[in-house]
Amino acid sequence: MTNLQTGKFYIDGKWVDPAGTETLEVINPATEEAFATIAMGNRQDVEHAVAAAKTAFETFSQTTKAERIELLEGILAAYERRYDEMSAIICEELGAPISLCDAAQSMVGVGHLKGFLDALRNMEFREEMPSGDTIYREPIGVCGMITPWNWPINQIALKVLPAFAAGCTVVLKPSEITPLNALLYAEILDEAGVPKGVFNLVNGDGLNVGSAISRHPDVAMVSFTGSTRAGRQVSIDAAETIKRVTLELGGKSPNIVFADTDLADAVTGGVRHCFQNSGQSCNAPTRMLVEASIYDEAMDIAREAAENTLVGSPTDQGKHIGPLVSAIQYERVQELIQAGIDEGATLLAGGTGRPEGSNRGYFVKPTVFGNVNNQMRIAREEVFGPVLAMIPFKDEAEAVEIANDTPYGLAAQIQSGDTERAEAVARKLRAGMVHINGSDIDFGSPFGGYKMSGNGREGGKFGIEDFLEIKAVSRP
Incomplete structure (x- = not known):
């Protein structure tokens, strides 16, 4: 396994020690044996991460489309360099066969990125209405992201990348069951030159970290993928501050x-x-x-x-x-x-x-x-x-x-x-x-569902639009 920073979190462009001392073993599901131990975060770690993201938003939200395209292209190159490491990690922590990891589990990190690049190149963030009013599409703010274990990089890519494309900053809580691919992804983003504070990662469980993200008043939006039960709780937590919530939940297709x-x-x-x-x-x-x-x-x-x-x-x-x-x-x-x-x-x-x-x-x-x-x-x-x-x-x-x-x-x-x-x-x-x-x-096509399968869409232009606010400007 790649030598990852399992005892630290990635906050404000650097690897930092957790506020607490709680840890969790990562289990190989094929052997039932622990093969890594990660630090588990708490509310204080979330405060630290959100503060970094809030500060970074002031400048990152003002970047041009061209600058964000260049950033995504750099992430793509960095991801491709470490593709085999990603497959090996997902294989070990999820138990997905290595052939599936190579062909799908890791590949989606490339495919979705290219889909967002295509969408971003064709998007306009300023539009003139027939009435003469101007419509601006602007990044919503600091975005909290809570991702699942079953297709881990798929869901991280479907959330983190459109947020970057929109000009948002991010606090990510990956699944504590499959956390190592997210630590590697943080290294990839760092290598790609993502500005400090734009991406932050705190490992932990839903009760102590997920809820702290959903409830935080400086988090403008929460994007969650997981069970319908957990999605309902995210919505309840987020309702206190009337933040936007997008949910990708269960199915019975x-x-x-x-x-x-x-x-x-x-x-x-x-x-x-x-x-x-x-x-x-x-x-x-x-x-x-x-x-x-x-x-x-x-x-x-x-x-x-x-x-x-x-x-x-x-x-x-x-x-x-x-x-x-x-x-x-x-x-x-x-x-x-x-x-x-x-x-x-x-x-x-x-x-x-x-x-x-x-x-x-x-x-x-x-x-x-x-x-x-x-x-x-x-x-x-x-x-x-x-x-x-x-x-x-x-x-x-x-x-x-x-x-x-x-x-x-x-x-x-x-x-x-x-x-x-x-x-x-x-x-x-x-x-x-x-x-x-x-x-x-x-x-690039929209992924998402009706009814209790959630709300919002992920992928391509529809995924980027979820991270944008719409502003109308009129003139006399």
């Missing part, structure tokens, strides 16, 4: 499979997508809705796809899945698999316990349930593990009804040989992103 699709490709691809990152993705298509006429065949295909899904060491190259991130996550997924069994769903593959041959690590059997109805816990709750629920539907109207019958609205998928029909159905789905026939949105 439907994958609608119509009979006119290539069934083998559609179902196998859907299973693989559900299981990617060991199912630990907020937009994972965890409810597969299948037209009744092909439902039995689809269950057979899904069973085979799950049985062919390999589970193995994160350090091995390959397309296997790794462990879940923590003991808490492992126990929750086990509970929900058992709930599926108890509620009468048909266990097609997998089940409770570790995969055969595994006696340590938070590894889970790739699991598929058939004969699920949309009122079962496995259809209502975000499992966040490699668990797929298959639900039959009789016609298009029922498919849309079931798909929308969820408190979430992050993503949805549609598999159909008729693209016009697929697009018509997409318009009826209450979701922020709809993927037709295995496609994905590109870097």
Whole structure:
């Protein structure tokens, strides 16, 4: 592992000692062994970081678009130099297979950055209205950011980079479960010449650091990604000072499979997508809705796809899945698999316990349930593990009804040989992103959802706009 400043925080352009003495071990989820210890912050550390960000905002907010483009280009170059280190760290602390880290977990740090650069180059921060009034788009201020463990650099990049592009300064609290990639990212930003105080990092938990950020009167905006429960608490904490809050929360995304699709490709691809990152993705298509006429065949295909899904060491190259991130996550997924069994769903593959041959690590059997109805816990709750629920539907109207019958609205998928029909159905789905026939949105397109999946959008120009205030100036 890279020799990181695990006992310090990055504040005002330098590595500083924490105010307190609390520490936390970082656990390798494949071995269940601690391999690093980080300092844990408190309210005093947050005060220090916010003060630095507030001072830096006075000058950074006045930088030109050209200067901020140059800064992002420097970050891109620095990130690419340390790309392999980033992959290795995420592999060890998250348990994501190294092949996935190289191809996706680390790669998004490049892709999103390029998406923001493209957007920034084309953005105008001053606009003349037909009435003669002038509209200015200005940075909102000091931004607090609280990021999750499941796609750690993805979410850090989606928050920190648009804030920089807008001219904002940042206080980041990464997940204490996967904190090391954020420490490396702080080194990358330092190497890239980010001015002192523009980026600040304090490790800690939600109670002592996250809440202090959300409540701080000098923090103008909080951007949070994580569970709906935690997002609700962030909103409550932020309400005291009426600050802007953007939330990227949970999902229970439907994958609608119509009979006119290539069934083998559609179902196998859907299973693989559900299981990617060991199912630990907020937009994972965890409810597969299948037209009744092909439902039995689809269950057979899904069973085979799950049985062919390999589970193995994160350090091995390959397309296997790794462990879940923590003991808490492992126990929750086990509970929900058992709930599926108890509620009468048909266990097609997998089940409770570790995969055969595994006696340590938070590894889970790739699991598929058939004969699920949309009122079962496995259809209502975000499992966040490699668990797929298959639900039959009789016609298009029922498919849309079931798909929308969820408190979430992050993503949805549609598999159909008729693209016009697929697009018509997409318009009826209450979701922020709809993927037709295995496609994905590109870097720069907006990521976010409806309903309890949150508010605001991340990525490209939409992501930058979340960090801007709008000012109207009139003249006599």
